[in-house]
Amino acid sequence: MLRLENVSKNFGGLPALSEVTFTVPKGQLTALIGPNGAGKSTLINCMTGVIEPSSGQIFFQQQQIASLPAYKISRLGISRTFQNLKIFPRLTVLENILTGLTSEGGDSMLMAMLRLPYLRHRERSLKLRALEALDRFGLADKANWPAEVLAYGDKKRVELARATVGKPQLILLDEPVAGLNAEETATVAEQLRLLRSAGHTMLLVEHDMDLVMEIADQVVVLDSGKCIATGTPDEVRCNPLVLEAYLGR
Numbered sequence: 001m002l003r004l005e006n007v008s009k010n011f012g013g014l015p016a017l018s019e020v021t022f023t024v025p026k027g028q029l030t031a032l033i034g035p036n037g038a039g040k041s042t043l044i045n046c047m048t049g050v051i052e053p054s055s056g057q058i059f060f061q062q063q064q065i066a067s068l069p070a071y072k073i074s075r076l077g078i079s080r081t082f083q084n085l086k087i088f089p090r091l092t093v094l095e096n097i098l099t100g101l102t103s104e105g106g107d108s109m110l111m112a113m114l115r116l117p118y119l120r121h122r123e124r125s126l127k128l129r130a131l132e133a134l135d136r137f138g139l140a141d142k143a144n145w146p147a148e149v150l151a152y153g154d155k156k157r158v159e160l161a162r163a164t165v166g167k168p169q170l171i172l173l174d175e176p177v178a179g180l181n182a183e184e185t186a187t188v189a190e191q192l193r194l195l196r197s198a199g200h201t202m203l204l205v206e207h208d209m210d211l212v213m214e215i216a217d218q219v220v221v222l223d224s225g226k227c228i229a230t231g232t233p234d235e236v237r238c239n240p241l242v243l244e245a246y247l248g249r
């Protein structure tokens with residue numbers, strides 16, 4: 001589904017990623033782990049066109065995407081959440097979810113103003129899908145709240161609902177349960193399990209090792225911008241390089 005070849009990124013001469021190479025297989029959940037500052041968010045930013053790699057190639061289903069702008073990559077079917085929340089505070093929760101479906105509602109302003117019956121019908125069906133997504137994350141009762149009044153845990157789940165509502169081909173999740181309480185974490189973990197069993201391809205950045213070990217098909221370990229290990233959760237758990245990255249400092 002996604003292949004990275006020797007992806008490097010420097011910020012002002014300092015390397016944040018050095019020659020990172022790995023693949024994200026279709027239909028699997030790949031966990032991307034590593035200590036703080038390892039380059040995990042930078043890698044997701046490179047995959048989604050938020051920043052451009054300094055060198056290297058990124059292929060999404062054989063197409064090179066490393067220098068495409070973010071909106072084009074999103075249209076190809078890659079969605080994401082952000083480590084630091086990015087939701088629209090003044091829009092309602094439902095409207096925030098609808099922004100995850102914009103590529104499917106792509107009519108011109110004129111078409112929208114004419115409000116043809118079929119358009120009204122489609123608008124209703126998009127709304128229904130957004131409401132279903134909210135329901136899956138236990139947020140249906142807050143659909144009409146302005147997003148800014150939500151508690152942190154609810155905002156995180158709004159992002160996740162938005163990232164998954166459009167049936168993307170690849171979902172990149174940057175620390176989706178960070179800062180959530182145990183109950184909220186359980187809802188999100190359950191949704192991740194459901195997405196995984198429904199055959200979605202996901203890349204999950206996560207620090208909760210119990211969750212990673214339970215849910216991941218493949219684990220990729222970054223340390224100081226370098227990919228130091230890839231393998232099954234069991235292989236990675238016993239890898240001396242990984243133990244050193246986590247414990248040896």
Ligand code: ADP
Pocket residue numbers: 011016034035036037038039040041042043
């Ligand atoms: P992680 O997500 O694994 O914690 P990051 O990808 O956020 O790590 O950061 C990797 C390194 O790149 C860190 O040293 C960080 O300070 C640096 N970095 C990230 N983004 C920028 C930026 N926009 N400008 C300069 N340095 C950055």
Ligand code: MG
Pocket residue numbers: 040041042083
């Ligand atoms: Mg990060």
